Every structure is written in structure tokens, then in C-alpha cells.
Amino acid sequence: MTGSEEPPSFRLAYVPGVTPDKWVRIWNERLPDVPLALTQVSAAEAGATLLDGDADAGLVRLPVDRTVLSAIPLYTETTVVVIPKDHLVTAADEVSVEDLADEIVLHPLDDVLGWERPPGRPALERPATTADAVELVAAGIGVLVVPLSLARLHHRKDLTYRTVTDAPGSAVALSWPEDAHTDLVEEFIGIVRGRTVNSSRGRRPAPGQSKDERPGTAAARRKPGAKKPAGGKQTGGTRRGTAKGGNPRGGTAKGGRRGKPRGR
Structure with a gap:
């Protein structure tokens, strides 16, 4: 990272009455290198705060303008x-x-x-x-x-x-701009939805690690040294019990077909 780049951070807006403490605590445990900044806004101002880029996501009250904002309903209050x-x-x-x-x-x-x-x-x-x-x-x-x-x-x-x-009732939702669904937004969605720390969806790869190498992906499960043929299937040699001709019983009949049993 050069001196001109800013470290990553996540800005969460929330409306009065909503308590994000639990989710913030989980965020700080899972992403200690990414500060989470909280901003309280009025229910009427929440949509504009998100669209103006003053927050990455928000805990808001429905309804919101679904033509420009995505929203995941969380609960409806008594x-x-x-x-x-x-x-x-x-x-x-x-x-x-x-x-x-x-x-x-x-x-x-x-x-x-x-x-x-x-x-x-x-x-x-x-x-x-x-x-x-x-x-x-x-x-x-x-x-x-x-x-x-x-x-x-x-x-x-x-x-x-x-x-x-x-x-x-008043429904509370997690909302963010449709055109700003970032990796950090996905991280917070996972926390709110109760995904575990080992969930592959929404997890950011470690430095120098591609997305396909994250725990739980096919690439991570592939055994070291196993070859991946052009067809995409993993092979590690000839199948056990399969003969050279490809017959699982150890051979083939004349002409490559199994003949009919001869009458006695």
C-alpha cells in the first residue's frame, strides 16, 4: 500500500431505536484490521445518506426506494x-x-x-x-x-x-446502494445473517490468496500434487481395479464387446 492509499474501513449508518452492538462486536472480532465507523441518522435521512456515499450500508426502517437501494428485512418491531x-x-x-x-x-x-x-x-x-x-x-x-x-x-x-x-409494525432492514455491493458489504451481510467465520461466502481472501483458494472452495479441497485434466476432473492415476482396456472386470471380449454365453 502506498502512502496515498487509505486503509480499508466500513461505515455503517443506523436509525434511532436500532442497536447494532452485537454485529459491531462480531465485525471487530473477525476483521480487526478494518475499522467500523457508526453514524446515527434519522429514519427520513437514511436513504439519502446511503445514496450520497456517506455510509457503505445502513440499518434502516422500511420502506426504502428499491429501485436504487437493496435491502434485507431483518425483523418487524412490536x-x-x-x-x-x-x-x-x-x-x-x-x-x-x-x-x-x-x-x-x-x-x-x-x-x-x-x-x-x-x-x-x-x-x-x-x-x-x-x-x-x-x-x-x-x-x-x-x-x-x-x-x-x-x-x-x-x-x-x-x-x-x-x-x-x-x-x-415498523420493519428494520439492512440496506445499501445497489451499485455499491462491495466485499465489505457482503462481509456485514454474512454477520447479520449469522454466517459462521468459516463460511466461504463473503469471506475475503488472505493477502496473496485468490478467492478460489479460500477455505471451503474446490481449489482448497484439491489434494496437493493431483493433476487436473483438460476435462476438469481430478485424476491421480488409473482407477483401482480397472484394466488397461477399460473394463472394470479386468478385460474385454473379442472385438471390444462382451460376447453372449455359449450354450452347453
């Missing part, structure tokens, strides 16, 4: 309603959208649930962010319906939450 601890809704373990019909349901501008029509009664104004909406819930102005991870992210001692059984 949706909950955030409420004060003394709210009547706390009497139940879970609620439905209909149970919120008489409530003022805050609908922040950074909402990620994609409601066609939010439940309950609308507030006079939409809060700018989910964090702002949580503050309003604490002030007794309304309730907030969000993915579970965001309820935990903005946890307050005076608030709690209950599952909303029929609300839309």
Missing part, C-alpha cells in the same frame, strides 16, 4: 402506546387501536409507522420529533404510538407502555 403510569390504559396488558379512539394521539413529524390515518383524536399541532412527543405525553397532553425500541430509547420513570395489537 408497536406500543406510551402513556403516563397512572393512565387508565395501564389496567390492561395490551390494547387495540379502537381502545385509543377517545385519546389525543400525538403524531410527530418523524413518525415511522406510516399511518394512513392515525388512531384517536389529533392534537392541535404535530410535534417535531418523537422526543418532543414523549415530553408532551409526560405533561399529560396525549399518548404516543411508536415502535417498542423508540419507547425504550425515550424511557422516562413517569411513563410506561402497552402493546397495541392491531397497529402497523
Whole structure:
């Protein structure tokens, strides 16, 4: 590597509520020579961050523009309603959208649930962010319906939450630009999908090692010194028990064909 070349690195964007710690830890164990840089972006900005080249891949919320971005769905979050601890809704373990019909349901501008029509009664104004909406819930102005991870992210001692059984869920995916599917992106895909360290797919060859020589490939399994004929099959000499004429029983009949048995 010359002085003008930069060492390899991997930039991962992630949206609020997503916790990439486990995958980052595995990355650092498997690729200690490739630093992984984390960048938190809003759900609305995630697609532009990837397309602008500010991150190699991202843990984002669906949907994304599938004409320019690839995406592997990972999981769909449970949706909950955030409420004060003394709210009547706390009497139940879970609620439905209909149970919120008489409530003022805050609908922040950074909402990620994609409601066609939010439940309950609308507030006079939409809060700018989910964090702002949580503050309003604490002030007794309304309730907030969000993915579970965001309820935990903005946890307050005076608030709690209950599952909303029929609300839309928020799907989280690993995404990257379609025209930038690099070896490092493939490495991270393998980690997220749970591939083992010995998996040949997505593994980078060691310095001076071709892709065909990685563990688990045909070239790596080929015995040293074995010849590879033009037809592509490995040979190491004459098959055991095969005679010169090619008959596995040790010979051929006259003319190269096995004759009919003579009658007695």
C-alpha cells in the first residue's frame, strides 16, 4: 500500500431505536484490521445518506426506494402506546387501536409507522420529533404510538407502555446502494445473517490468496500434487481395479464387446 492509499474501513449508518452492538462486536472480532465507523441518522435521512456515499450500508426502517437501494428485512418491531403510569390504559396488558379512539394521539413529524390515518383524536399541532412527543405525553397532553425500541430509547420513570395489537409494525432492514455491493458489504451481510467465520461466502481472501483458494472452495479441497485434466476432473492415476482396456472386470471380449454365453 502506498502512502496515498487509505486503509480499508466500513461505515455503517443506523436509525434511532436500532442497536447494532452485537454485529459491531462480531465485525471487530473477525476483521480487526478494518475499522467500523457508526453514524446515527434519522429514519427520513437514511436513504439519502446511503445514496450520497456517506455510509457503505445502513440499518434502516422500511420502506426504502428499491429501485436504487437493496435491502434485507431483518425483523418487524412490536408497536406500543406510551402513556403516563397512572393512565387508565395501564389496567390492561395490551390494547387495540379502537381502545385509543377517545385519546389525543400525538403524531410527530418523524413518525415511522406510516399511518394512513392515525388512531384517536389529533392534537392541535404535530410535534417535531418523537422526543418532543414523549415530553408532551409526560405533561399529560396525549399518548404516543411508536415502535417498542423508540419507547425504550425515550424511557422516562413517569411513563410506561402497552402493546397495541392491531397497529402497523415498523420493519428494520439492512440496506445499501445497489451499485455499491462491495466485499465489505457482503462481509456485514454474512454477520447479520449469522454466517459462521468459516463460511466461504463473503469471506475475503488472505493477502496473496485468490478467492478460489479460500477455505471451503474446490481449489482448497484439491489434494496437493493431483493433476487436473483438460476435462476438469481430478485424476491421480488409473482407477483401482480397472484394466488397461477399460473394463472394470479386468478385460474385454473379442472385438471390444462382451460376447453372449455359449450354450452347453
